């Protein structure tokens with residue numbers, strides 16, 4: 171969804187730490203820069219980071235983060251309090267969300283944008299697809 175089509179002031183967005191954008195279907199793509207930055211932040215090698223935290227999608231030809239193996243498919247770096255373990259070095263895709271890019275169904279799960287629109291928090295855990 172482009173910013174031009176977005177009816178709410180992006181600069182006033184406040185994250186409510188619901189964590190819904192870090193769970194569910196979909197991938198966090200890891201570009202080479204993302205891997206280097208996150209690996210350095212955690213003090214591991216790039217190769218070690220790939221082995222421990224990533225999978226390679228042969229169809230899409232990209233590295234992506236794995237999940238925790240839980241029912242909600244929580245990102246491997248999502249803390250119990252819905253903060254991000256690699257916040258200071260988070261991937262480009264995550265850093266741009268939800269101001270620079272948003273999926274069409276963002277109002278189904280993002281507490282911050284729901285609040286900005288005067289809607290109550292959503293109960294459901296998100297199912298996200300990038301537009």
Ligand code: SF4
Nearest residue numbers: 192245247248254264
């Ligand atoms: S890397 Fe951090 S911000 Fe990105 S999905 Fe995982 S927990 Fe969320």
Ligand code: SF4
Nearest residue numbers: 185186189191280282
């Ligand atoms: S879904 Fe929205 S409010 Fe919830 S953690 Fe993500 S950005 Fe913040």
